[in-house]
Amino acid sequence: MIQQTQGRRARLRAQTTAEIKSTALRLMAEGGPDAISLRAIAREMDMSGSALYSYFATRDALVTALIGDVxxxxxxxxxxxxxxxxxxxxxxxxxxxxxxxxxxxxxxxxxxxxxxxxxxxxxxxxxxxxxxxxxxxxxxxxxxxxxxxxxxxxxxxxxxxxxxxxxxxxxxxxxxxxxxxxxxxxxxxxxxxxxxxxxxxxxxxxxxxxxxxxxxxxxxxxxxxxxxxxxxxxxxxxxx
Missing domain, CATH: 1.10.357.10 (Tetracycline Repressor, domain 2)
Known part of the structure; x- marks a missing residue:
């Protein structure tokens, strides 16, 4: 049961991380690179800022992850x-x-x-x-x-x-x-x-x-x- 719970949490975290990245790229497409901000992403995803920071501590950490993925x-x-x-x-x-x-x-x-x-x-x-x-x-x-x-x-x-x-x-x-x-x-x-x-x-x-x-x-x-x-x-x- 513990392993199943951990596996479910890992999948949810991966899905949320992917959604954060896709939202960042969409905001960039709509408003240019300056549109990438954790606050804007949290608003788009209806998340609290503190919840989003648990995935990416800073905007630069998110941008670095995006550049690596791309x-x-x-x-x-x-x-x-x-x-x-x-x-x-x-x-x-x-x-x-x-x-x-x-x-x-x-x-x-x-x-x-x-x-x-x-x-x-x-x-x-x-x-x-x-x-x-x-x-x-x-x-x-x-x-x-x-x-x-x-x-x-x-x-x-x-x-x-x-x-x-x-x-x-x-x-x-x-x-x-x-x-x-x-x-x-x-x-x-x-x-x-x-x-x-x-x-x-x-x-x-x-x-x-x-x-x-x-x-x-x-x-x-x-x-x-x-x-x-x-x-x-x-x-x-x-x-x-």
Missing amino acids: HTALVDRAEAARDACPADDPAARLQAWWRAVRDWALAEPEGFRLVYGDPVAGYVAPVGGPAPKPSQRACLGLIELVAAAWPYAETLQPTDDHTWSDFTPALVEEIREHLPEVPVGAVALAFRVWGRMYGLIGLEIYGHLGPSVAEPGKLYEAELRDLVSSLGLRRRTEGD
């Missing part, structure tokens, strides 16, 4: 798309990753805005925690993809004489722990790729393409093909 969902989807492609086809894996990112962003625009767009005023991220964090997973995943293309791309990309000091010590430490063979030039190229593909997604999510572009997906696919070409890659075909 990044995890994004990276899980991107990694699954990547891993559905052959390991020896870096072009297909890179394209699959970015298609998954766009598909996710279109399905979860509030999540995209939370982690890649509108900052939450006054939010202070916690220091420390398990590594790699969800956002670091996304970064390392993209670096790994670009590193697979680096043997082809190195001769085609401009040489900017990048050094490890161009990046933060925290990122360098993560790369040396998880991707020790990746050259610094591939890391720099990964961030350029990120900016290139993020740009079109951001324009679409924030409605800037709508007045002018009838088929943003077609535009995105053209950019993906150009990206692969600029890296000296080609899609592997059966029998290659």
Whole structure:
């Protein structure tokens, strides 16, 4: 009986936690990032403030949990798309990753805005925690993809004489722990790729393409093909 009671309480707590998070994202969608507040969420859910604080002690704790959930969902989807492609086809894996990112962003625009767009005023991220964090997973995943293309791309990309000091010590430490063979030039190229593909997604999510572009997906696919070409890659075909 005690175990059943504890199990029921755990399920109720998980359900309430999920409802708090979904309510926060809905408020953000309706009123922007500043609409995320524990008081507003408690009012929407007809909860007392003290009851809500037993789930999240501060607004920043809630925002941190939301960011972690959103990044995890994004990276899980991107990694699954990547891993559905052959390991020896870096072009297909890179394209699959970015298609998954766009598909996710279109399905979860509030999540995209939370982690890649509108900052939450006054939010202070916690220091420390398990590594790699969800956002670091996304970064390392993209670096790994670009590193697979680096043997082809190195001769085609401009040489900017990048050094490890161009990046933060925290990122360098993560790369040396998880991707020790990746050259610094591939890391720099990964961030350029990120900016290139993020740009079109951001324009679409924030409605800037709508007045002018009838088929943003077609535009995105053209950019993906150009990206692969600029890296000296080609899609592997059966029998290659």
